[in-house]
Amino acid sequence: MSSDAMGRRIELEPDCEPAFEYRQITIRKEKWVTDEFELLEFLGRGKFGEVKRCKEKSSGRFLAAKFVSIVKEQEKKDVYNEIEIMKSLQHPRLIQLYDVYENPSKKQICLILELINGGELFERVIDENFILTERLCELYTSQICEGLNFMHKMNILHLDLKPENILCLSKDGHRIKIIDFGLARRFNPTQTLKVLFGTPEFVAPEVVSYDKVGYGTDLWSVGVICYVLLSGLSPFMGDNDGETYNNITKAEFDFDDESFDDISDEAKDFINKLLVKDLSKRMTASQCLDHPWLKKSIAPTPEPLAKEKIINTKNLRRFVIRRRWQKAVNALLALKRLGLNF
Template identity: 70%
Template sequence: MYLLFRPDVLLEHGPHTSHDVILEDDIDPPFAPRTVVVQKNKPITDQYELLEFLGRGKFGEVKKCRERATKHLLAAKFIQINKEQDRTEAVNEIEIMKALQHPRLLQLYDAFETKSDICLIMELITGGELFERVIDDDFILTERLCELYMMQICEGVNFMHSCNIIHLDMKPENVLCLNRNGHRIKIIDFGLARKFDPDRQLKVLFGTPEFVAPEVINFDRIGYGTDMWSVGVICYVLLSGLSPFMGDNDNDTYTNINRANYDFDDEAFTDISDEAKDFISKLLVKNKDKRLQAKECLTHPWLTRRPKLVSTPKDEETAEKKLSTKKLRRFVIRRRWQKAVNALLALKRMGMTL
């Protein structure tokens, strides 16, 4: 894996900021950016060959597909429309994705709408979830790799926020590896994302318990900082395998979040640098307006240090030391179980509406 520090590069998927890390596989985007216009009441199979089933969620299912004209391999996400609210939310997701042309964000390629469903044709991501990959037996996770992953997450979030969009569902399952060989990641799932006007109050009451910010729990006004809290939780878990606010049940978890009740006392943080802990501490702040913004994260000392800039041999050793993924593996297994239960409940709900 090569890192190219080239702030002057303008990619087809949109410009990098001067702080962005350019990964070698950024140079060849999967396809040129497109102006997507929703095709209504047209058979998808006229333009795309539907291939194997990839997964299922609360929205419907995802299949691999191949565009007949170009032979591009893509992913088709089918959203079942049972009520008008489903259609409104699907159209919102399309509009959000149309605005987000950036290498760190899943790209929209095409869209179809019928009476019964809406289909999003998207970039195909083959590397699986980031957390699933780093717990592989043959994967060596170091703090420096964690820096690289968090840098990319912050780049993606920074671009979203620059477009006045809040993701509102940042969690490990929504950070995927582009492929199984490199270290490039993609942020996915914009189904809960919202356009944000700082001059208007926006409140939400949804999200994943372990990753939601205090203002969501309290149904207070949200902002860009709401995403940054979730980024802080992701970073904490990635480095340690521990969930900082996890309680015995959701109510206990919400209480811990409301108190911003966490620490770095576990042995998992023994070999983690002070810069990394400082980075997390400046995100897991109860007052959303005092959290680091995504743009500020990109200039934080933890994310800007480079091999040649590491000040001492001890710092270099810490950055390259293999991190134990034993606790992270347990975290991932628990999340898999939760996801399986949620999928079963979604299937049950879908069956009840048929």
């Protein structure tokens, strides 16, 4: 529960209906996706391939078809890893897997996914008709932590949390979903796991230094996302990736910008307890949900919230525009890797 700038209560619509019934997923090789689904409009493209809206012929259900091109054996292993991980992630804050098809002759795998219609969270909150307040930022952050808490209980790390991977379930409500488990890994706390991938600005210091990662690696990314959402500023961004990584390694940031003038001390404390260089000293997802800042999201709305300040999203708009440009460049590079030149 939250309030808008006028103090009216905002109800987080209940997860009363799952996206679809629980399904035992097996990779279908005897059929291709077009045998059972009607492919509709193009939705987007990433480094993996493309996504189209689709309609199941037998039920009329609308879903999303994610096509992944398999050129190298490692790419196939990576997609298989993503599929196996998603089969374990039955949770309302995480995008759900519906079916999988593989066509060896086409060198393609198609993942049928829950269709999410609300678009990226950051794209939505910068809309000129959207009123962003700190209370809404709490709601969104709380849901991200709910999804991560479940993943971590299943011993799975996301390892690529960033604004583009947080989607709104609908264009009108306030529910969000975490997507894209292409870089996710199963995690055994008794073993050492190191990775050297992720998105500049959002990766943790231990990734930059190629040290062991853990649950706290995802929580660092939550801290960065929260910082950006509240201020529109990126805490560690430099003029290039090298400078950004150097800033992350130092783990030095502040709240000196005027964008934080009206942000609560609880919110700043929440971020301070996540953007800690030593991952063992960061809050866990469970501790995040118990933090006073997020606890306010489920408390009755007091009268003073009628005077809650509206967050100026001017900086956030600039941030999103820059990210759009970066995505466009990455999409072109992905097309070149697939052998498609323009």
